[in-house]
Amino acid sequence: MKKIALLTALLIIATSCNKIDTSQEVFSIISPVKVTPWDPEYAQTVVRKIYVEEFTGHRCNYCPAGARELEALMSEDPNIVVTAIHCTSLANATSHVLFNKNYKTPMGDIICNDFNIKGLPQATINRLRINETEWNYSPSQWRSTIAGINRNDVKAGIQLEYTIDEEKQEIEAKVAVTIIKEIPNPVQICLILQQDSIISGQLFPNDVIDGEYAHMHMLRAGFNGNYGTRLTPNGIVVEHFKYSTTFRLSYGNSFPYSQVPVIIKNCSVVAYLIDMETKEILQVEYIHLD
Amino acid sequence: MNFELRIMRLFLLAVFCLLPFCLSAQIRVGSGTISGDFSFNGMYYIPDSLIGAREVDSKVRGNAWLNLNYTNGGFSTGARYEFYLFPLIDFQDIGYQGQGITYFFADYKTNFIQVTGGYFYEQFGQGLTLRAYEDRNLGIDNSLLGGRVRVTPWKGIQLKGVWGIQRYNFNFDYTKRNDNVRGLDAELALADMIPKLSDNGVTLTVGASFVSRFEKAEDKMFNIYIDTLQYHDFYNNNSIFEFTPTDRPNVIRVQGVIPSENIPQNVGSWATRLNFGIKGFRLEGEYASKINDPNLSNDYIYKRGEALMMSASYSMKGLGVSTSFLRADNMDFRSQRDAVPAYAALMLNYIPAINRQYSYQLLGNYGYASQPNGQIGAQAQVNYQIPRRTKIGGRYGTDITVNYSRFHDIQKTFVPLSDTIGTITGTEGYTSKFFAFGKNLLYQDVGFDISRRLNRQWKLMLMYNYINYNMTLQGKPGMINGNHVGFELTYKINDIHALRLENQYLIIPKENNLDDKDKGSWMFMLLEYSISPNWFITVSDQWHFGNEKKLHYPNGAVAYVFGTTRLALNFGKTREGILCIGGVCRAVPASFGLGLSVTTTF
Numbered sequence: 001m002k003k004i005a006l007l008t009a010l011l012i013i014a015t016s017c018n019k020i021d022t023s024q025e026v027f028s029i030i031s032p033v034k035v036t037p038w039d040p041e042y043a044q045t046v047v048r049k050i051y052v053e054e055f056t057g058h059r060c061n062y063c064p065a066g067a068r069e070l071e072a073l074m075s076e077d078p079n080i081v082v083t084a085i086h087c088t089s090l091a092n093a094t095s096h097v098l099f100n101k102n103y104k105t106p107m108g109d110i111i112c113n114d115f116n117i118k119g120l121p122q123a124t125i126n127r128l129r130i131n132e133t134e135w136n137y138s139p140s141q142w143r144s145t146i147a148g149i150n151r152n153d154v155k156a157g158i159q160l161e162y163t164i165d166e167e168k169q170e171i172e173a174k175v176a177v178t179i180i181k182e183i184p185n186p187v188q189i190c191l192i193l194q195q196d197s198i199i200s201g202q203l204f205p206n207d208v209i210d211g212e213y214a215h216m217h218m219l220r221a222g223f224n225g226n227y228g229t230r231l232t233p234n235g236i237v238v239e240h241f242k243y244s245t246t247f248r249l250s251y252g253n254s255f256p257y258s259q260v261p262v263i264i265k266n267c268s269v270v271a272y273l274i275d276m277e278t279k280e281i282l283q284v285e286y287i288h289l290d
Numbered sequence: 291m292n293f294e295l296r297i298m299r300l301f302l303l304a305v306f307c308l309l310p311f312c313l314s315a316q317i318r319v320g321s322g323t324i325s326g327d328f329s330f331n332g333m334y335y336i337p338d339s340l341i342g343a344r345e346v347d348s349k350v351r352g353n354a355w356l357n358l359n360y361t362n363g364g365f366s367t368g369a370r371y372e373f374y375l376f377p378l379i380d381f382q383d384i385g386y387q388g389q390g391i392t393y394f395f396a397d398y399k400t401n402f403i404q405v406t407g408g409y410f411y412e413q414f415g416q417g418l419t420l421r422a423y424e425d426r427n428l429g430i431d432n433s434l435l436g437g438r439v440r441v442t443p444w445k446g447i448q449l450k451g452v453w454g455i456q457r458y459n460f461n462f463d464y465t466k467r468n469d470n471v472r473g474l475d476a477e478l479a480l481a482d483m484i485p486k487l488s489d490n491g492v493t494l495t496v497g498a499s500f501v502s503r504f505e506k507a508e509d510k511m512f513n514i515y516i517d518t519l520q521y522h523d524f525y526n527n528n529s530i531f532e533f534t535p536t537d538r539p540n541v542i543r544v545q546g547v548i549p550s551e552n553i554p555q556n557v558g559s560w561a562t563r564l565n566f567g568i569k570g571f572r573l574e575g576e577y578a579s580k581i582n583d584p585n586l587s588n589d590y591i592y593k594r595g596e597a598l599m600m601s602a603s604y605s606m607k608g609l610g611v612s613t614s615f616l617r618a619d620n621m622d623f624r625s626q627r628d629a630v631p632a633y634a635a636l637m638l639n640y641i642p643a644i645n646r647q648y649s650y651q652l653l654g655n656y657g658y659a660s661q662p663n664g665q666i667g668a669q670a671q672v673n674y675q676i677p678r679r680t681k682i683g684g685r686y687g688t689d690i691t692v693n694y695s696r697f698h699d700i701q702k703t704f705v706p707l708s709d710t711i712g713t714i715t716g717t718e719g720y721t722s723k724f725f726a727f728g729k730n731l732l733y734q735d736v737g738f739d740i741s742r743r744l745n746r747q748w749k750l751m752l753m754y755n756y757i758n759y760n761m762t763l764q765g766k767p768g769m770i771n772g773n774h775v776g777f778e779l780t781y782k783i784n785d786i787h788a789l790r791l792e793n794q795y796l797i798i799p800k801e802n803n804l805d806d807k808d809k810g811s812w813m814f815m816l817l818e819y820s821i822s823p824n825w826f827i828t829v830s831d832q833w834h835f836g837n838e839k840k841l842h843y844p845n846g847a848v849a850y851v852f853g854t855t856r857l858a859l860n861f862g863k864t865r866e867g868i869l870c871i872g873g874v875c876r877a878v879p880a881s882f883g884l885g886l887s888v889t890t891t892f
Contacts, residue, residue: 016472016502017558017581022592025707026552027716029514029528030545234526 046157057090066121087112098201158285169252185277186235190228322362388460414499417640418578446482468506507553515712585627591719595620643873657870667697686743699728810836
């Protein structure tokens with residue numbers, strides 16, 4: 001009996017202390033970026049996608065033709081991702097009942113300005129630089145420029161997932177960037193929300209107006225700034241590592257400039273990886289929100 | 291009439307209805323007896339902007355409780371009802387507010403075993419590992435709800451086991467609690483087991499205890515500050531790209547997290563103790579240690595805690611000498627790791643203050659608060675009675691008490707990682723040499739008092755103290771360096787009537803870097819007229835004469851005692867300060883008003 005009591009007491013004592021090993025740091029710094037080794041099998045499946053920023057405006061009469069050209073390219077090559085950025089004075093809202101909506105965004109205006117977009121329609125293709133001050137390609141150059149990009153040069157893969165919190169009216173986008181080849185320059189990941197099938201007016205040549213035009217791939221907002229955020233303190237990422245993080249975007253209130261509501265089923269999240277030195281888009285991924 | 295006034299009136303009515311009942315002694319019920327006690331402390335508050343007595347929402351407030359116990363042979367049971375729904379503002383400020391049956395128990399005791407279920411109080415040794423106790427004046431009730439077993443298998447051996455959840459003010463929804471406490475204690479009274487020892491006047495007791503607290507762990511978030519230039523390796527290695535700038539160049543703030551798996555859910559504390567005595571000499575010592583217990587009071591560090599308390603005393607006719615030593619390091623031990631350190635609620639253990647405890651009004655305002663997380667100090671006291679019927683001692687003898695005590699913080703060398711991350715949270719915190727004193731003096735007191743009966747009618751006591759009191763103990767700046775002088779004169783008019791006069795000065799130089807409320811000297815005077823054994827009439831005043839505001843805190847009180855019942859009425863002002871009992875303190879807000887207190891036991 002005494003032995004049992006003694007053993008019970010010892011057992012209670014032995015199991016009633018949790019000694020924590022402090023020879024290793026017991027805490028960690030909360031970083032939105034989780035860094036893990038890559039998955040080589042996934043890397044094998046990654047293809048280089050092309051990102052086209054289509055600069056357009058509802059009062060730009062040649063823009064519908066540009067849009068048709070891009071639709072054709074996209075149907076031929078599913079690895080082309082297009083975002084339509086409404087900018088310049090041709091995208092301004094007017095008192096005309098068919099043009100009184102403003103589809104410009106602060107982010108789009110900044111990109112438009114930074115990439116020196118003057119006339120419409122124009123496009124950047126992977127933000128490849130033409131010369132010191134120009135990135136903008138005319139519709140006639142789009143096909144050939146896309147064809148000239150080396151698709152075998154796959155530097156990174158992007159994986160996207162999302163969840164929608166309808167109560168909070170919030171989109172949570174999880175992005176994982178796998179670095180397949182060495183990237184010598186700092187990079188940033190940028191996520192945007194774009195929306196299809198916004199029915200509104202569009203000017204065509206000869207002052208023809210289509211009041212039921214479906215505007216596609218329209219940039220609505222950025223998740224994490226105009227040029228995204230770094231994945232590491234200095235922006236340098238390491239080959240064969242995967243950088244995962246999460247961003248949230250609230251769509252409850254109308255975005256600046258616009259009273260056009262966000263219809264989730266018509267929206268997509270686009271994520272692209274930017275080489276901050278050359279400004280080139282190294283990879284892009286797209287996911288439609290159902 | 292608002293709700294609280296109605297409730298308060300009901301209670302006042304209840305007080306007076308209970309009085310006749312309380313006047314009788316214990317009530318016999320069959321072969322058992324019912325006993326208990328009742329207390330009511332009420333006050334009508336009057337705002338006074340001069341002394342900082344604030345306007346309170348419910349002007350009439352009171353604390354009341356009733357204990358009822360039934361005892362029949364080895365069986366006893368009891369309960370307590372507390373009514374603190376509109377408590378005195380002191381208690382409201384510390385969160386002790388509510389009402390209900392706050393204590394109930396059933397206990398069965400034989401020579402071999404004692405079993406308790408319900409709420410109980412318990413102490414292991416000096417309390418360094420466990421002291422579940424109550425102090426109504428401080429608003430502390432750290433009782434445990436659960437079970438306790440005490441076994442005495444042989445004469446001189448006592449084993450105790452406890453398991454329970456600690457009371458937390460009036461939060462009685464224990465289903466929401468994620469913490470509990472287990473404890474074991476063993477004590478061997480060797481002198482009881484070995485008659486030869488007791489025959490030679492030796493007492494020798496050894497004991498050991500172990501207490502473990504369980505609390506479910508959750509991730510702990512905290513701020514990290516990094517100098518990105520000085521600690522760029524750490525900065526680069528931690529994938530920091532989201533941060534908040536600070537007002538210091540190059541220093542950024544980031545969020546750190548201690549994951550729940552790195553927070554100990556079971557925290558154990560153990561202690562060993564020894565009591566030895568032979569004739570007039572007595573030696574007591576207890577050493578306690580606690581494993582990693584990151585909590586709010588220690589900034590979530592993982593350092594082991596430890597405490598040592600030793601005392602030695604010698605007494606003979608007319609002479610008593612005692613010395614004590616105490617060191618405590620990271621020993622704040624509570625039921626919940628996020629318990630607020632400023633309050634004594636949820637304290638599991640007790641690190642006492644070993645300095646001399648004064649009842650003098652002015653010194654009481656600067657009572658030393660024990661620092662479980664870092665203090666080292668000692669005290670010595672000599673009591674000597676100059677024999678009666680001698681030239682110096684006089685006809686009735688003269689009592690002299692001399693004492694000295696000094697407490698510092700402990701020496702700390704912070705771990706290098708704490709420099710890098712700008713906080714000790716999540717690290718071992720610091721190392722500390724066991725007997726090294728920290729550079730900050732917390733408290734020092736050197737003083738004496740002389741008490742002498744001059745003749746059959748007059749008795750005089752003179753007192754002097756020099757104190758250094760670090761105001762950080764009250765969360766304020768500065769250090770009190772004061773001389774305290776005073777006297778107490780009692781004039782016994784006859785066997786029934788007596789007068790007592792107290793006069794004290796606390797001389798604090800103005801140049802001390804003190805809060806305005808503490809700057810400058812104080813005077814206290816009290817005159818008490820007593821008509822034995824029933825009436826006590828007192829008038830007093832604390833005067834902050836050394837301060838520019840020269841505030842007075844007058845008070846008048848009348849108390850009537852009959853049997854075991856005491857009724858008291860007082861009117862006056864109370865200064866803002868602290869109330870300390872045994873090194874445990876609570877803040878006292880400034881107040882002005884009319885008070886009524888009733889206490890009775892039966």
